[in-house]
Amino acid sequence: MTAALELLWPSFLVAVCLVGIHAYFGIQVLTRNVVFVDLALAQIAALGATVAFMLGHPALGTATYGYSLAFTLLAAVLLAFTRSWSERIPQEALIGVIYVVAAAGAILLIDRAPQGAEHLKQILTGNILLTGAETLVVIVPLYAAIGLVHWLLRRRLGLVGSFAWDFVFYATFGIVVTSSVAIAGVLLVFSFLIIPAAIGVLYADRLGRQLAIGWSAGAVTSALGLIASFVLDLPTGATMVCMFGGSLAVAGLLYPFLRGDTSLALGRAVVTLRWCVAGLLAGSALLLMLAPRADQPLLDAAEFAAPPLRALYFTSAEAATHDDARRYAERYRAEAERLIAAETRSRAQGEALSDEIVARMSSFLKSYGEMRRGEEFVMREVRSRARERARWIAGPAMLALALLIAPGVLTRLRRRVKA
Numbered sequence: 001m002t003a004a005l006e007l008l009w010p011s012f013l014v015a016v017c018l019v020g021i022h023a024y025f026g027i028q029v030l031t032r033n034v035v036f037v038d039l040a041l042a043q044i045a046a047l048g049a050t051v052a053f054m055l056g057h058p059a060l061g062t063a064t065y066g067y068s069l070a071f072t073l074l075a076a077v078l079l080a081f082t083r084s085w086s087e088r089i090p091q092e093a094l095i096g097v098i099y100v101v102a103a104a105g106a107i108l109l110i111d112r113a114p115q116g117a118e119h120l121k122q123i124l125t126g127n128i129l130l131t132g133a134e135t136l137v138v139i140v141p142l143y144a145a146i147g148l149v150h151w152l153l154r155r156r157l158g159l160v161g162s163f164a165w166d167f168v169f170y171a172t173f174g175i176v177v178t179s180s181v182a183i184a185g186v187l188l189v190f191s192f193l194i195i196p197a198a199i200g201v202l203y204a205d206r207l208g209r210q211l212a213i214g215w216s217a218g219a220v221t222s223a224l225g226l227i228a229s230f231v232l233d234l235p236t237g238a239t240m241v242c243m244f245g246g247s248l249a250v251a252g253l254l255y256p257f258l259r260g261d262t263s264l265a266l267g268r269a270v271v272t273l274r275w276c277v278a279g280l281l282a283g284s285a286l287l288l289m290l291a292p293r294a295d296q297p298l299l300d301a302a303e304f305a306a307p308p309l310r311a312l313y314f315t316s317a318e319a320a321t322h323d324d325a326r327r328y329a330e331r332y333r334a335e336a337e338r339l340i341a342a343e344t345r346s347r348a349q350g351e352a353l354s355d356e357i358v359a360r361m362s363s364f365l366k367s368y369g370e371m372r373r374g375e376e377f378v379m380r381e382v383r384s385r386a387r388e389r390a391r392w393i394a395g396p397a398m399l400a401l402a403l404l405i406a407p408g409v410l411t412r413l414r415r416r417v418k419a
Helices: 002-032 037-054 062-087 091-110 116-125 133-152 163-184 186-203 207-232 236-259 262-290 297-305 307-312 316-348 355-405 409-418
Strands: none
Touching (some): 002 133, 002 163, 002 186, 002 207, 062 091, 062 163, 133 163, 186 207, 307 316, 307 355
């Protein structure tokens, strides 16, 4: 636990700083109705970093930051200039054009780089887990200074349509984005910007309360994302993006209960859930009857959760064959994992493995993989044959269950029969 805290605590503090400044800018872009401006500026900053990368500069070097900032400030000039076009063309459309052109330009450059794929992954998801006190020393004064500028000029920056003040807004926003993209990547920066701000705007009307709610939601979500990535051994940036998406979904689902008629919201939720379950059952029933050998996600999930369900349509011979294949597949998987663990342990202890041992281990792993795939093929074949035989019983039964679950369907059918 102590080791985990030592690893995650600096990254959490960096995430809180990013949430703090981006939630404010997120509320501003929602007010200005330019939601994707962060994504466009982030991609422009990434394009600048890619140019620096192609010229041989290190990914986190000063020169790379300079290139990103220069590209972002040029984009800020363009965004401020095109604001006057909004009477004819929505600025959101122009922001989208800037984003796709910058993304395409980055891909064209990366295509010529020997480590282009790794660089693309870096600019998309970043690596916030590697940040620490040295990052805080840089971003805290920078973000505090930008926040102070916006507070002092809050009335003038609200003058939408003025080229000079639009440029100040986009330029300061661009400085923040340039710094944060280098830390967290394009996708996570967009999540920091929009999702906490959206939650704040959803639950409050005044800026102070919106910021408080957004900062709280962002801090909690960042902590949960970091913990999930550590516990599940997942990429940190992508995990945090998915966690932010989940937090927005939870906030949206809770809103009718917290800000509306609870009984009415509960009734609508139950009706929606029943329609979703009925739709899944009906779709699975039709798929089973029409293509019994195709993948059956709902049936597979049900059998994974409750293996005894297979007894409803397996013969005793099929059940025995399936169980034998499953045991052998599990045995081969365990043997492969044992070999991999032994190799990892040897390398961690500094014990060099000879070429002969490495070749033998590779051969064993390949053999175990092929044997496991063979047993899994047997399992799929047994399951497919049993489902093909039982489809005209199981399919109509699932359809009948879907009709029972769907709200009001049986009532309408009875009325039509009586009429």
